[in-house]
Amino acid sequence: MLAIVCPGQGAQKPGFLTPWRELDGVDQTLASLSEAAGVDLLRHGTESDADTIRDTAVAQPLLVAAGILAAAQLRAEDGLPAADVIAGHSVGEVTAAALTGVLSNEDALRLVAVRSRAMAEAAAAEPTSMAAVVGGTREEVLAKIAEHGLHPANINSAVQVVAAGAAEKIAALGEDAPAKARVIPLQVAGAFHTPYMASAREELARFAPSLSPADPSVPLVSNAGGEVVTSGAAYLDSIVTQVASPVDWEACMATFRDRGVTALIEVAPAGTLTGLAKRELKGIALANLNTPDDLEAARALVREHAGATPSDQEN
Numbered sequence: 001m002l003a004i005v006c007p008g009q010g011a012q013k014p015g016f017l018t019p020w021r022e023l024d025g026v027d028q029t030l031a032s033l034s035e036a037a038g039v040d041l042l043r044h045g046t047e048s049d050a051d052t053i054r055d056t057a058v059a060q061p062l063l064v065a066a067g068i069l070a071a072a073q074l075r076a077e078d079g080l081p082a083a084d085v086i087a088g089h090s091v092g093e094v095t096a097a098a099l100t101g102v103l104s105n106e107d108a109l110r111l112v113a114v115r116s117r118a119m120a121e122a123a124a125a126e127p128t129s130m131a132a133v134v135g136g137t138r139e140e141v142l143a144k145i146a147e148h149g150l151h152p153a154n155i156n157s158a159v160q161v162v163a164a165g166a167a168e169k170i171a172a173l174g175e176d177a178p179a180k181a182r183v184i185p186l187q188v189a190g191a192f193h194t195p196y197m198a199s200a201r202e203e204l205a206r207f208a209p210s211l212s213p214a215d216p217s218v219p220l221v222s223n224a225g226g227e228v229v230t231s232g233a234a235y236l237d238s239i240v241t242q243v244a245s246p247v248d249w250e251a252c253m254a255t256f257r258d259r260g261v262t263a264l265i266e267v268a269p270a271g272t273l274t275g276l277a278k279r280e281l282k283g284i285a286l287a288n289l290n291t292p293d294d295l296e297a298a299r300a301l302v303r304e305h306a307g308a309t310p311s312d313q314e315n
Contacts, residue, residue, distance in 0.1 A: 002306040003256050003264045004083040004099065005277075006067040006092030008247070009060060010186065011269045012053050017045030017062075019291040020069060020268075029069060036109035037061040054187060056123065060091045060116035061109060063269070067095035068105050070268040070289045077299055081306035085228075085259060087221035087252050089273060090154070090193065091115070093239060100216035102232045107211050111239070114207045118200035119243060123190025125199070127167040130188050131174065134160050136181030144178040151194040154247045157276050164191035197244040204240045211236060219259075226251030249273075253280050263305035265289055265298050 020026050027042060034041040039061045044053055053059055067088070074080075088096035091112060098108035130153060133141050138158070145152055145163045150173060154162035163173060163183075174183040190196070213232025220229040222238050225248055229235045253276065256264070263285035266274045270288035277286060285305065287298045 001084045001259060001261045001263070001308060002302060003085045003087065003261045004071065005086070005264060005266050005273045006088035006095035006099070007063065007266060007269060007272050008088070008090030008092045009056065009063065009192070010188065011272050012059050012062055012066075013269055014048065014050050014053065015046055016269045016290070017042070017066060017069070019293070020073070021046065023073060023292055026069065029072070030065065033061075033065045033068065033105060033109050036106040037065070037113045039113065041065045056120040056188075056190065057113075057116045060094075060112050060119075063091055064095045064098070064108055064112045066269060067092065067267040068098050068108065071095075071099050073292065073295060074265070074267075074289060074298055074302070080299060080302055082218055083265075083302070083306055085219045085221055085256065085261065086216075087256075088223075089249050089252075090223065090242075090247050092273075093223055093242065095267070096220055097213075097216075097235055097239070100218045100220045102213050102216050102220065102229075102235050103211065111204075111207070111211065115200070115204055115239075115243065118203040119190060119192060119197060122197050122200040123192075126196075128165060128189075128191035128196050129167045129170045130162050130164040130186045130191060131170050132156075132160055132162050132184045132186060133173075133178065134182045134184060136178040140178045141181060144173065144176070148173045148176070151191065152246055153191065153193040155250045156247075157250050157253070157280050159279075160276075162186070164194045165196070166191075193242070193244065193246050195244055201240060201244040204243060208236045208240055221252050221255050223247040223249065223252065226253075226255040228255065249276065250280070253277065257281060262308065263287070263301050265301060 030042045097103045150163045150165035153164035
């Protein structure tokens with residue numbers, strides 16, 4: 001059983017799309033996706049510096065385009081079986097919608113363009129930020145986050161929760177960390193996936209009816225409690241709600257475990273989600289698809305694990 005996962009904001013790195021340009025058709029694909037997003041993805045993915053691509057309105061379309069591009073190259077081999085389940089962390093859920101056919105590539109970029117601009121505008125309304133709380137017990141971590149008037153924006157694993165809220169409260173949490181935990185400030189300018197994003201949610205709700213979603217061709221696991229989305233309409237409702245609600249990636253990984261996933265591939269820019277899986281999903285095969293050099297190993301993993309049950313792997 002194979003899962004393909006798509007990373008969220010913060011995974012981007014300067015120049016990370018450069019290696020893909022050696023493949024035929026990549027520049028044309030990026031040009032088409034750039035037009036849909038209203039963002040020069042080729043320039044930002046190859047030339048722009050870290051500060052430029054940290055901008056929410058740039059980072060999110062760039063991540064979605066990168067995931068679409070890498071997955072398309074992965075599936076370029078004739079006869080390669082489909083993944084058994086697909087999921088994305090935060091904005092990666094838009095990538096996942098494209099990979100499962102819920103949205104066309106162009107509509108995925110149109111959606112993420114609206115999403116990213118609306119979230120950037122909401123973030124600019126007042127100074128807010130996020131910080132990863134690593135370690136401690138879940139109950140004590142959540143209690144400390146609430147004590148400081150903050151929100152648990154991302155439940156990433158059993159030992160990692162991302163807190164979000166007013167910048168001064170994030171700083172105060174750093175000075176008053178939960179027992180046996182570290183507070184690591186994140187390089188984001190916004191309290192994403194919290195009530196601070198209410199205006200972004202409203203803007204997405206106005207935009208969503210312009211899209212024509214299809215039902216997913218592959219099971220799509222939602223950030224909302226690890227639920228498997230079975231209809232395009234339900235996906236749109238979920239992605240609208242998601243911008244102001246917590247991302248529960250721990251629940252997504254639990255769904256992978258329950259469905260018998262034996263291998264996981266993270267599309268570019270990869271490493272964050274495979275890192276979480278390495279700790280939480282012991283024993284599964286992992287692959288990062290960051291450059292064309294990674295394609296052969298990733299395809300081998302697809303051929304071995306897609307459609308196979310855990311018992312098949314043992315025989």
